[in-house]
Amino acid sequence: MDVLSFDTLKHYPDADPQKVEALYQEALKKLNRKIVVLDDDPTGVQTVHDIFVYTSWDEETITKGFLDPHRIFFVLTNSRGFTSDYTRQVHEDIAVTLEKVSQKTGIDYILISRSDSTMRGHYPLETATLRAKIEENSPRHFDGEIMAPFFMEGGRYTLGNVHYVKEGQNLVPAGQTEFAKDKTFGYVSSNIGEYIEEKTKGEYRAEDTTFITLEELKSLDVEGITQKLLAVENFGKVVVNAISYADIKVFCAAFIAAVAQGKELMFRSAAAIPKILGGVSDVSLLTKNQLIEEGEQNGGIVLIGSHVNKTTQQFEALKNTQQPMEFIEFNQHLVLQENGLENEVERVIALADEKIRTGKNVVVYTRRDRFDLDSKDKDKQLEVSVRISDAVTSIIGKLEVKPRFIIAKGGITSSDVGTKALRVKKALVMGQIKPGIPVWMTGEDSKFPKMPYIIFPGNVGEIDTLKEIVDLLS
The missing domain is CATH 3.40.50.10840 (Putative sugar-binding, N-terminal domain)
Structure with missing residues (x-):
């Protein structure tokens, strides 16, 4: 074709x-x-x-x-x-x-x-x-x-x-x-x-x-x-x-x-x-003033779980930002070691909390060489992927410091952050920060109430879109 x-x-x-x-x-x-x-x-x-x-x-x-x-x-x-x-x-x-x-x-x-x-x-x-x-x-x-x-x-x-x-x-x-x-x-x-x-x-x-x-x-x-x-x-x-x-x-x-x-x-x-x-009208893209409270001093956090090529390209482009940024790799390949993921989570959380508290944005990203089981069992492969996703997203759930914003990259990653880590039961969809990239405002019962939560699909946006969003919110 x-x-x-x-x-x-x-x-x-x-x-x-x-x-x-x-x-x-x-x-x-x-x-x-x-x-x-x-x-x-x-x-x-x-x-x-x-x-x-x-x-x-x-x-x-x-x-x-x-x-x-x-x-x-x-x-x-x-x-x-x-x-x-x-x-x-x-x-x-x-x-x-x-x-x-x-x-x-x-x-x-x-x-x-x-x-x-x-x-x-x-x-x-x-x-x-x-x-x-x-x-x-x-x-x-x-x-x-x-x-x-x-x-x-x-x-x-x-x-x-x-x-x-x-x-x-x-x-x-x-x-x-x-x-x-x-x-x-x-x-x-x-x-x-x-x-x-x-x-x-x-x-x-x-x-x-x-x-x-x-x-x-x-x-x-x-x-x-x-x-x-x-x-x-x-x-x-x-x-x-x-x-x-x-x-x-x-x-x-x-x-x-x-x-x-x-x-x-x-x-x-x-x-x-x-x-x-649904008869939903067109509106303008969201602005920083609509998303970030005035006087907010903490840094934000970006969580990258998706492994599609576009995500990796966007991640590489983000490294060119002029904003204060700490990049922390999460080694998901430790999944087969006893307590490997648990120890990795604790290491990353300690570092992320420290940097966010000082006003620095943090990017937590999984190793770019993805982990795949040597098995044709699709459900078993999915189960391992979910274990890794649970570990990665638990980082948000265990943060002690409230970030100025949260961006989750990837479909499963962003879902788990919303439901498991942030414990959202009901959220208002505010609109989009870039075409195809929605923002939830978390409810009062979530871990971080009234938090702008940016859901960034793994396969959406141009190469510079992630960098542009982080620059906008910083």
């Missing part, structure tokens, strides 16, 4: 923006459902603002989400860090609770399984489990599943049914990138229909997939797209081509029309769909 020039996107201009917006806004008025987003790591809020994210899924918490005045809420499952068995259990529990709360409150919902824009995650396990358990516990019947991995802020585009990742000025088929070589969630296919066939082991074939084309979206063929959606049955798969938010708005108009005619469709998507379906 060919690598494309990024300029290829110019051959697909958007329709009249005013017409697109009018279609979209009119459709939103007709969607009288709560949007529930199950997020497999904390980066799914990278397109929204002034929205709550919850880190548990008991009945009381889900009820709060349903009764919240916002159209949309997020539940952080962090399932990308779970084994397959635990992922299934969690999604069965969530499915039962969702239906119970929906029936109790009388509020209907749209379900979005938000996952990685490079299509890594427990697929099709999560959506198949949700479908089966919800249908078992209610009269609800899902006709189809919509796959929409477009995420402009991260350079993820779908055209010609192929998903691409922007690398420099090129669009690289996703199956040819480092993300597709993921030890746990790897894949071969870049054509999303073929990806679905690959991941479902032939249960859903590429030739049976319904594709929503760019031509249909750019020509504002809402009626034609709606008819395609109405024809989907038996949990059939729908792939949305998209290279702009205008495309997603047009698609959502058709989706809402199909829902109004009784169609029940679940999403497996990246972060663009929640923003548009």
Whole structure:
């Protein structure tokens, strides 16, 4: 499959923006459902603002989400860090609770399984489990599943049914990138229909997939797209081509029309769909004054766990900062030694506390040569990764000094920092500090209340983005 020039996107201009917006806004008025987003790591809020994210899924918490005045809420499952068995259990529990709360409150919902824009995650396990358990516990019947991995802020585009990742000025088929070589969630296919066939082991074939084309979206063929959606049955798969938010708005108009005619469709998507379906407006990027209290003297901390190439490049660029900075390597390769990780954690914490107290920013980073077990057992590999992640993120949980800011780099790392180290139960998504990089304001019950917590996905941003954020907040 060919690598494309990024300029290829110019051959697909958007329709009249005013017409697109009018279609979209009119459709939103007709969607009288709560949007529930199950997020497999904390980066799914990278397109929204002034929205709550919850880190548990008991009945009381889900009820709060349903009764919240916002159209949309997020539940952080962090399932990308779970084994397959635990992922299934969690999604069965969530499915039962969702239906119970929906029936109790009388509020209907749209379900979005938000996952990685490079299509890594427990697929099709999560959506198949949700479908089966919800249908078992209610009269609800899902006709189809919509796959929409477009995420402009991260350079993820779908055209010609192929998903691409922007690398420099090129669009690289996703199956040819480092993300597709993921030890746990790897894949071969870049054509999303073929990806679905690959991941479902032939249960859903590429030739049976319904594709929503760019031509249909750019020509504002809402009626034609709606008819395609109405024809989907038996949990059939729908792939949305998209290279702009205008495309997603047009698609959502058709989706809402199909829902109004009784169609029940679940999403497996990246972060663009929640923003548009949730009716979340655009806002400016966050500033230092919005995030750092005046007079704050302590240093901040950056925790780097991700090992994708982009993270390593961003880490190297950060070394060029002019800000006072202490770099502390965490040796995760000690995982196989008795008490190896525990002793390493204590060493790093002592040094980090000392430097933060003196006003110096601290960067704690895992060794850049990643540790992989010599085993083909994906769950065992994941378990070791989680042990390492637990050790790394425990550094934040054991800090004695409150930093001026916390930046966590990497999906699993940032989730564990939020839920385990900072003990966040509910957070307000303030917005983004850079495109695709969200900021939580921690709640009163967290380890560090009212702390700006920057969730920096491993595969997002330019090479200098991490340095720019640290410079901004220093």
